[in-house]
Amino acid sequence: MGTSETAVTSNFIRNIIAEDLENGKREQVVTRFPPEPNGYLHIGHAKSFSLNFGLAEDFSGRCHLRFDDTNPIKEEDEYVDAIKADVRWLGFDWGEHLHFASDYFDQLYLWAVQLIKAGKAYVDSQTAEEMRENRGTLTQPGVNSPFRDRSVVENLELFEKMKAGEFPDGAHILRAKIDMSSPNMNLRDPAMYRILHAHHHRTGDKWCIYPMYDFAHGQGDSIEGVTYSICTLEFEDHRPLYDWFIEQLGIFAPQQIEFARLNLSYTVMSKRKLLQLVNEQYVSGWDDPRMPTLVGMRRRGYPPAAIRTFCERIGVGKGASWIDLSVLEDCVREQLNESAYRRLAVLKPLKVTLSNYPADKIEMLEAPNHPQQPELGKRKLPFSHELYIDRDDFMEEPPKKFFRLGPGREVRLRNAYIIKCEEVIKNSDGDVVELRCSADLDTLGQNPADGHKVKGIVHWVSAVQAQEVEVRLYDRLFNQENPDKAENYLQALNPDSFQTTTALVEPELIAVEPGSTFQFERVGYFTVDSKDSKSGQPVFNRTVTLRDTWAKLK
RNA sequence: UGGGGCGUCGCCAAGCGGUAAGGCACCGGAUUUUGAUUCCGGCAUUCCCAGGUUCGAUUCCUGGCGCCCCAGCCA
Numbered sequence: 001m002g003t004s005e006t007a008v009t010s011n012f013i014r015n016i017i018a019e020d021l022e023n024g025k026r027e028q029v030v031t032r033f034p035p036e037p038n039g040y041l042h043i044g045h046a047k048s049f050s051l052n053f054g055l056a057e058d059f060s061g062r063c064h065l066r067f068d069d070t071n072p073i074k075e076e077d078e079y080v081d082a083i084k085a086d087v088r089w090l091g092f093d094w095g096e097h098l099h100f101a102s103d104y105f106d107q108l109y110l111w112a113v114q115l116i117k118a119g120k121a122y123v124d125s126q127t128a129e130e131m132r133e134n135r136g137t138l139t140q141p142g143v144n145s146p147f148r149d150r151s152v153v154e155n156l157e158l159f160e161k162m163k164a165g166e167f168p169d170g171a172h173i174l175r176a177k178i179d180m181s182s183p184n185m186n187l188r189d190p191a192m193y194r195i196l197h198a199h200h201h202r203t204g205d206k207w208c209i210y211p212m213y214d215f216a217h218g219q220g221d222s223i224e225g226v227t228y229s230i231c232t233l234e235f236e237d238h239r240p241l242y243d244w245f246i247e248q249l250g251i252f253a254p255q256q257i258e259f260a261r262l263n264l265s266y267t268v269m270s271k272r273k274l275l276q277l278v279n280e281q282y283v284s285g286w287d288d289p290r291m292p293t294l295v296g297m298r299r300r301g302y303p304p305a306a307i308r309t310f311c312e313r314i315g316v317g318k319g320a321s322w323i324d325l326s327v328l329e330d331c332v333r334e335q336l337n338e339s340a341y342r343r344l345a346v347l348k349p350l351k352v353t354l355s356n357y358p359a360d361k362i363e364m365l366e367a368p369n370h371p372q373q374p375e376l377g378k379r380k381l382p383f384s385h386e387l388y389i390d391r392d393d394f395m396e397e398p399p400k401k402f403f404r405l406g407p408g409r410e411v412r413l414r415n416a417y418i419i420k421c422e423e424v425i426k427n428s429d430g431d432v433v434e435l436r437c438s439a440d441l442d443t444l445g446q447n448p449a450d451g452h453k454v455k456g457i458v459h460w461v462s463a464v465q466a467q468e469v470e471v472r473l474y475d476r477l478f479n480q481e482n483p484d485k486a487e488n489y490l491q492a493l494n495p496d497s498f499q500t501t502t503a504l505v506e507p508e509l510i511a512v513e514p515g516s517t518f519q520f521e522r523v524g525y526f527t528v529d530s531k532d533s534k535s536g537q538p539v540f541n542r543t544v545t546l547r548d549t550w551a552k553l554k
Numbered sequence: 555u556g557g558g559g560c561g562u563c564g565c566c567a568a569g570c571g572g573u574a575a576g577g578c579a580c581c582g583g584a585u586u587u588u589g590a591u592u593c594c595g596g597c598a599u600u601c602c603c604a605g606g607u608u609c610g611a612u613u614c615c616u617g618g619c620g621c622c623c624c625a626g627c628c629a
Contacts, residue, residue, distance in 0.1 A: 009568055009577090036628090038628095074628075138624075139556045174627095184557055188625085210627095213628070214629090217629085233560090233622080233623065235629095236623075236624090314566060314567085314577090317567070318560060319622085320622050324564090324578065324579070327566070327578050328578095333591095342588075413587090415587070416587090446587095456589085522588045550589045551589090553589085
């Protein structure tokens with residue numbers, strides 16, 4: 001259906017690769033998506049892996065999925081599985097190339113030994129605090145560790161004992177011997193290996209020393225023959241270090257290119273914060289439909305194609321950028337508008353009785369599943385003398401531009417007749433509780449015989465056949481465009497981001513598949529919750545509202 | 555006041571010396587049994603600022619200014 005066909009605009013990474021290929025600097029394109037399995041993927045990760053897999057696709061190369069699992073304390077298999085599922089959900093395939101940094105632990109160890117032997121690495125026995133103090137500051141150079149000039153033999157011996165588990169955590173650390181006065185902090189003798197008596201999700205208890213990300217990442221890329229190591233901006237300063245390791249080791253050199261990570265308005269993207277929202281139960285879990293996680297968006301009903309289109313649309317640059325939520329929502333609507341079946345559902349019921357429609361009559365009207373796609377067929381819609389419309393579609397004293405129902409006014413019932421409000425019934429509190437209307441029985445599928453126009457169209461359900469379902473109304477998680485501008489981002493939480501209500505829906509909306517999305521006409525898109533729905537008892541999540549120009553006029 | 559980056563429309567973003575693409579948002583207007591969709595039209599004489607080079611600069615040079623990142627035995 002071609003809705004996700006976005007004109008492919010160039011970006012600086014694509015340009016670099018195209019040029020490299022053209023002038024023979026590279027013969028093939030190998031990229032990779034290197035998540036750490038310590039949390040669920042969010043839309044920002046989607047930007048990253050769409051870029052990596054997309055580039056590989058465009059240039060007939062390949063893209064690996066590699067888990068950078070160098071810190072056993074934070075990583076779990078649960079996340080590995082979830083991450084794989086999320087990448088697949090977006091339609092990407094790493095083929096044979098599923099890798100783990102931990103696959104390279106033996107090689108990494110050998111390389112560490114090689115650097116020690118070359119006098120390029122040493123075992124430091126300072127405490128973490130001492131190391132921090134001696135690192136200097138942004139404007140002051142650091143000072144050498146008193147252990148910096150240990151002999152190769154001693155370093156080898158110590159490192160071997162570290163590996164053998166003879167020391168407690170933190171007792172020693174292996175550092176690269178580079179330059180304590182480098183203006184680049186990453187080059188002030190960075191840590192390569194630390195002692196961690198921890199169980200690793202893949203290597204078990206084989207190791208009690210683990211490589212730092214900085215000592216594993218670049219070499220992992222090198223081993224895999226990754227030609228373009230695409231990563232986010234904060235690693236720009238690390239590139240000289242990665243290049244240094246590669247050069248000292250004399251191994252294949254990938255080219256690192258950095259791009260700006262995604263920021264989306266009205267949400268937060270840091271794993272730490274998302275984890276806090278989950279742990280402290282501000283949301284129901286990683287898959288809460290308000291979360292910017294892929295599992296959350298999936299549950300909310302965002303189609304994967306919409307997310308891919310979004311990632312393509314926002315482009316890739318080097319400047320810190322904030323994407324407006326409306327861009328994502330537009331992608332979602334664009335996709336859903338094409339595919340979602342239309343249904344009628346009333347969220348705020350107001351009773352309507354038709355005075356001139358037989359009380360014992362039930363008509364089965366026919367309504368198209370999609371107004372622009374007749375090939376999607378029709379469904380039956382029961383109609384009777386007692387109906388419900390939405391309270392928002394009636395006003396006792398309607399303003400000029402309000403072309404819905406009001407005393408003496410006419411309106412078209414979607415897919416049914418035109419009715420006229422003859423009487424407004426109120427309770428003792430003065431609240432409107434019922435509308436008595438007359439129906440023009442000559443207007444099914446046609447305009448009134450006298451040719452007068454009825455502009456307003458309203459959704460409705462037949463009282464007797466309508467079914468009650470739970471509907472969950474989701475809105476943006478935060479009130480502020482940038483929650484981090486608040487004193488504490490938790491204070492920017494939107495108290496109305498979740499409301500639950502009961503709706504009256506047409507019968508067709510009962511036997512529905514979890515995960516399927518419908519458009520409740522004039523209201524929005526709603527997806528059957530995949531977790532809390534039961535057979536014959538669906539729970540609907542509001543995926544996104546319809547555009548509402550009337551709301552803007554008000 | 556060290557180092558690394560970035561500055562093109564409200565938000566993204568093409569452009570790479572020849573006289574400012576596109577998307578979102580916004581504002582019209584047409585069609586419409588969803589105030590939806592669709593469709594037309596509008597929306598930067600100007601590219602952070604100031605100089606300079608050039609017939610000509612958003613694109614090259616110089617100098618400012620502004621913003622982001624870096625001092626984990628995290629990634």
